[in-house]
Amino acid sequence: MTNRFLPDFPLRCRRRAPQDSFFNVVPVTAPTFAIWVKAGVKLDAATSPLLVNVQCVDDRSPANIITETFTCPLLDKPPTFVTGIPGTSPSISDSTVTATSLGVFTVTDPDTTCSITSVYEIRPVTTPADLQKPEFQVWVSAAVTQASIDFNDQAVPLPLTITCTDGNTAITGTFNVNIVDEPPVISVLPAIGTAINDGLQTVATILHTFSVTDSDDAVNCSVRAPQNARFEVVLATSPAFNIRVKAGATLAAADGHHVINVDCTDSVNTVNYTFTQPACINTPPTFVSGMPGSSASISDATVTQTLLGKFTTTDPDTTCSVTSPVASAYEVRKVTSPANSQQPEFEVWIKITVTQASIDFNDQTVPLPLTIKCTDGYVANDITGTFNVNIVDEVCIKLF
Secondary structure: OEOOOOOOOOEEEEEOOOHHHOEEEEEOOOOEEEEEEOOOOOOOHHHOOEEEEEEEEEOOOOOOEEEEEEEEOOOOOOOOEEEOOOEEOOOEEOOOOOOEEEEEEEEOOOOOEEEOOOOEEEEEOOOOOEOOEOEEEEEEOOOOOOHHHOHHHOOOOEEEEEEEEOOOOEEEEEEEEOEEOOOOEEEOOOOEOOOOEOEEOOOOEEEEEEEEEOOOOOOEEEEOOOHHHOEEEEEOOOOEEEEEEOOOOEEOHHHOOEEEEEEEEOOOOEEEEEEEEOOOEOOOOOEEEOOOEEOOOEEOOOOOOEEEEEEEEOOOOOEEEEEEOOOOOEEEEEOOOOOEOOEOEEEEEEOOOOOHHHHOHHHOOOOEEEEEEEEOOOHHHOEEEEEEEOEEOOOOOOOO
8 A cells, every 4th residue: 555745744554453453554665655464463264355444644734634445355275284194103002091192293274273083182282393384193082991992893003084174174184093902911920830740640730820911802822732732721710821731641750841832812912921840750650469470370381472460550651571581481561451540550471472492391490480670761760570470381191
């Protein structure tokens, strides 16, 4: 807006309310005045146009006043995303049930407001680095629940649609929440258990009880091969699990310690722990029955395999053999299905390879004492017993 005046009649021009809060009238080179937008003010296209009333006064004759109206149209400048959209949060555990910041984005247009639905929210940054570029934070809201953020109940990563508007124009963008499954946590599981007796385990024996917790998922635990043939993990009272020896498994002290790898999974994540079961306590075998023993009378004409008698020991690990006389015609056979699985049974036999000379009545002490040794694999625990073979001379019958 331009005003002409004589040098000795200076003019003063000013803006009038209500637009004086937005604009200034500034003298430039006489007789020109400039209308300026004040620094720091916000103009909204929704109020366009703005009418700026300018009043000019002759200082020598204050009664000389002129008023003009200047029309300022405002153009709507839609907001745009500057940074952070599209965006992705860092990994966020599905056990997160508290307000948590996920990321930041920036838009143009200071008039912009942004919003989102669900258990997420947008929070404006109160002091952005650039006042012309407002900043916003994406948050997990304080209203979050375990179910609303569960990894298994929604698409992962979860796309959030963010809407920003300056009151006239709306824009949308996507921010992905990288939800990750919280893995199970194993606790109360020592590195080493307590030794148990060796031998056949007739019942499932609990070696240790441990706990597995998971924020929102059911957990299954198992023993890895090859130890799963003899050990197992079973659910006790949740969240407890028991490591057990399987019923029917045979453990030998000679096997040494057992390294049991336990895996627990919630179907997404698997965690594992190593449990060591010490070497079993060795229980030495003893004779229960049949030793010392004697066979029924057996003719020295017997040249075929023949059962002579039976005996029983303790300790399922036990094996037995004839040690004297050396290279004899006799052997010990283990019964495959004893009456008591904890007390193995053995039979004393004349071998199938027997010859007349090896069993002849006249060629050996009668009754013939067999030395039988039984062992569970530890020499210090070896035991010996005597079984007498009652060989009788074959009677010669004379025919007339």
